Amino acid sequence: MRELFHEIGSTLRQNKLRTALTGLAVSWGIFLLITLLGAGNGLMNSLRGNMDQYVSQSISVEGWRTSKPYAGYKENRRIQLDQRDLDYTNGTQWKGTIGNVISATASSSVKLMLEGRYADGWLQGQMPFQQEQDKLQMAAGRFLNDQDIREQRKVMVVSMAHANILSPGNPKALIGRWINAGQIAFRVVGIYHTNEQDFRRSCPIPYSTYKKIYDRSDKVETITFTVDGLNSLEEHEAFQEEYVGTLRRMHDVAPDDKRGIWVMNGYTENLQMNEAAGMLSTALWILGMLTLISGIVGVSNIMLITVKERTREFGIRKAIGAKPGNILSLIITESVVITALFGYLGMLMGMLACQLLDKTVGQRGVNIGFETIHMMVNPSVDVNTALNATLLLIVAGTFAGMVPAWKAARVKPIEALRAE
Amino acid sequence: MALIDLKGINKTYDNGQPLHVLKGIDLSIGRGEFVSIMGASGSGKSTLLNILGILDNYDSGSYHLDGTLIKDLTEKQAADYRNRMIGFIFQSFNLIGFKTAVENVELPLYYQGVARKKRHDLAMEYLDKMGLTAWAHHFPNEMSGGQKQRVAIARALITRPRIILADEPTGALDSKTSVEVMGLLKQLNKEDGITIIVVTHEGGVANETDKIIHIKDGMIGEIEENTRHDAWGGSIIK
Numbered sequence: 001m002r003e004l005f006h007e008i009g010s011t012l013r014q015n016k017l018r019t020a021l022t023g024l025a026v027s028w029g030i031f032l033l034i035t036l037l038g039a040g041n042g043l044m045n046s047l048r049g050n051m052d053q054y055v056s057q058s059i060s061v062e063g064w065r066t067s068k069p070y071a072g073y074k075e076n077r078r079i080q081l082d083q084r085d086l087d088y089t090n091g092t093q094w095k096g097t098i099g100n101v102i103s104a105t106a107s108s109s110v111k112l113m114l115e116g117r118y119a120d121g122w123l124q125g126q127m128p129f130q131q132e133q134d135k136l137q138m139a140a141g142r143f144l145n146d147q148d149i150r151e152q153r154k155v156m157v158v159s160m161a162h163a164n165i166l167s168p169g170n171p172k173a174l175i176g177r178w179i180n181a182g183q184i185a186f187r188v189v190g191i192y193h194t195n196e197q198d199f200r201r202s203c204p205i206p207y208s209t210y211k212k213i214y215d216r217s218d219k220v221e222t223i224t225f226t227v228d229g230l231n232s233l234e235e236h237e238a239f240q241e242e243y244v245g246t247l248r249r250m251h252d253v254a255p256d257d258k259r260g261i262w263v264m265n266g267y268t269e270n271l272q273m274n275e276a277a278g279m280l281s282t283a284l285w286i287l288g289m290l291t292l293i294s295g296i297v298g299v300s301n302i303m304l305i306t307v308k309e310r311t312r313e314f315g316i317r318k319a320i321g322a323k324p325g326n327i328l329s330l331i332i333t334e335s336v337v338i339t340a341l342f343g344y345l346g347m348l349m350g351m352l353a354c355q356l357l358d359k360t361v362g363q364r365g366v367n368i369g370f371e372t373i374h375m376m377v378n379p380s381v382d383v384n385t386a387l388n389a390t391l392l393l394i395v396a397g398t399f400a401g402m403v404p405a406w407k408a409a410r411v412k413p414i415e416a417l418r419a420e
Numbered sequence: 421m422a423l424i425d426l427k428g429i430n431k432t433y434d435n436g437q438p439l440h441v442l443k444g445i446d447l448s449i450g451r452g453e454f455v456s457i458m459g460a461s462g463s464g465k466s467t468l469l470n471i472l473g474i475l476d477n478y479d480s481g482s483y484h485l486d487g488t489l490i491k492d493l494t495e496k497q498a499a500d501y502r503n504r505m506i507g508f509i510f511q512s513f514n515l516i517g518f519k520t521a522v523e524n525v526e527l528p529l530y531y532q533g534v535a536r537k538k539r540h541d542l543a544m545e546y547l548d549k550m551g552l553t554a555w556a557h558h559f560p561n562e563m564s565g566g567q568k569q570r571v572a573i574a575r576a577l578i579t580r581p582r583i584i585l586a587d588e589p590t591g592a593l594d595s596k597t598s599v600e601v602m603g604l605l606k607q608l609n610k611e612d613g614i615t616i617i618v619v620t621h622e623g624g625v626a627n628e629t630d631k632i633i634h635i636k637d638g639m640i641g642e643i644e645e646n647t648r649h650d651a652w653g654g655s656i657i658k
Contacts, residue, residue, distance in 0.1 A: 323499040
């Protein structure tokens with residue numbers, strides 16, 4: 001093997017320019033492939049990351065508007081979830097499937113006031129688990145706890161944006177202060193992080209407190225719960241069919257009306273996301289491969305010319321004892337070495353380009369009103385992709401060398417030696 | 421049995437029009453002989469040489485080389501026999517341009533799978549024999565014609581072949597160098613007992629050999645014993 005590489009080394013050194021030009025096509029192909037895949041991964045990562053704030057492995061249901069008339073009602077009727085739905089969700093028939101009913105929210109807008117300063121807020125009756133659900137990071141104090149719910153305490157969590165308005169200069173001093181929300185005073189127990197562009201204005205207070213003060217009715221805005229033991233798309237769909245189907249019956253929504261009751265299932269969303277990611281990655285692979293093919297054709301083309309130029313050399317080699325197999329492996333190995341070497345170079349450049357993307361596009365956020373999203377998060381390719389690409393290069397090199405090698409192996413020594 | 425034994429060799433080329441090149445060649449050459457095959461161009465001497473060198477096949481007859489029947493070989497077998505039994509010397513040297521002298525000489529052993537170190541040592545030994553030690557690491561285009569032909573001779577000898585086939589070995593050389601190269605072949609034959617067959621159309625070159633086989637129109641003509649080297653006035657000068 002070492003001998004073979006020595007042989008190849010001397011021919012490649014002999015034709016530096018040609019070798020470099022041939023290699024460039026392959027480098028370019030692999031460079032594009034890696035950069036495309038990296039950018040695609042970055043895009044998917046960003047999509048996943050942005051979704052993460054809303055979706056976890058839980059199911060949320062919310063009343064919406066009907067899209068078709070049913071049971072004597074006209075279409076476009078507002079559906080309002082209520083205590084019955086919550087009781088149904090908490091019911092014994094779902095024991096083992098529905099775990100924690102982690103939140104039930106109700107909300108209304110409110111004006112926050114402290115010492116003559118005002119801020120607009122969105123009062124929300126929440127359960128303690130909502131913090132995890134919304135992925136809220138506390139800047140100071142704490143989130144709501146079970147005791148707040150039990151004792152229907154008048155406590156409130158505000159955002160950093162609120163705190164900055166109400167207590168300029170020293171937002172954290174707001175903890176423990178009583179602020180007016182409309183007619184009622186709440187004690188601030190916690191401040192959650194918001195960044196500068198973030199316009200989240202939700203002010204969580206205990207769900208029980210909210211219901212008692214603002215909403216004597218049994219209306220429920222959103223029901224969110226975790227599920228156990230559902231491990232496939234089919235199981236999720238079957239569960240959803242039954243659970244949401246019952247809700248639809250309870251609210252006189254047509255069984256096939258998807259809009260009457262809105263469902264957000266983190267698990268199936270995730271599956272769909274993965275499917276989309278898979279499709280994107282496949283599409284990028286195909287694009288990259290097509291580019292690579294033009295590189296391979298280039299290698300093959302130049303190898304053909306090389307073989308023609310070296311006809312005499314192959315004739316000599318055969319006359320002094322080279323078997324067709326020797327010549328075949330010489331050319332194929334030469335092709336593989338060129339493709340692998342320059343392909344590797346292209347791969348490194350591609351990875352560098354991904355780093356560059358990360359440093360530029362990846363750092364730039366786009367403000368979409370209530371928060372900032374990143375176009376790309378960590379655009380890069382994993383080890384597996386790199387290994388696949390390497391394998392692909394070797395296969396590609398073999399293919400590129402095949403026709404020229406076959407031609408070279410068929411050189412007849414007398415004819416080659418006759419050509420002066 | 422003689423080293424080379426040809427019986428009723430026929431060869432026809434068919435390039436649109438059949439061309440009967442060799443018409444029943446019977447020839448035997450013994451071990452240690454120094455022979456030349458002479459003929460005008462088109463006489464069939466090159467074809468005969470190609471058949472002797474297992475570079476080409478024949479239509480009918482038989483060719484035994486050192487007792488082995490050379491017939492209907494696969495390319496792989498032919499390559500193997502060429503490598504082990506035959507050393508070639510060509511008119512245009514046929515050295516590989518991007519390899520140094522010593523790498524060129526090593527090449528036949530590379531195809532035998534001989535280890536690099538051993539190969540290199542042996543190649544240096546043969547180059548030394550040709551008086552080319554100082555030129556071992558030079559490329560062919562840095563050498564004179566005579567030097568190149570001596571590298572080629574070293575390459576032909578390195579596998580210790582049964583026969584050396586030399587196709588117009590002096591064709592590209594000036595007369596002084598021609599004398600040297602023929603002297604070298606003669607010396608190899610006398611001192612090392614190597615069987616050498618020279619194909620030429622030059623009387624002066626043929627005269628250096630011990631036996632001259634004339635070939636004409638695809639048939640063996642006169643076979644001259646030439647141990648006194650006086651067939652052509654004893655001169656190699658063209």
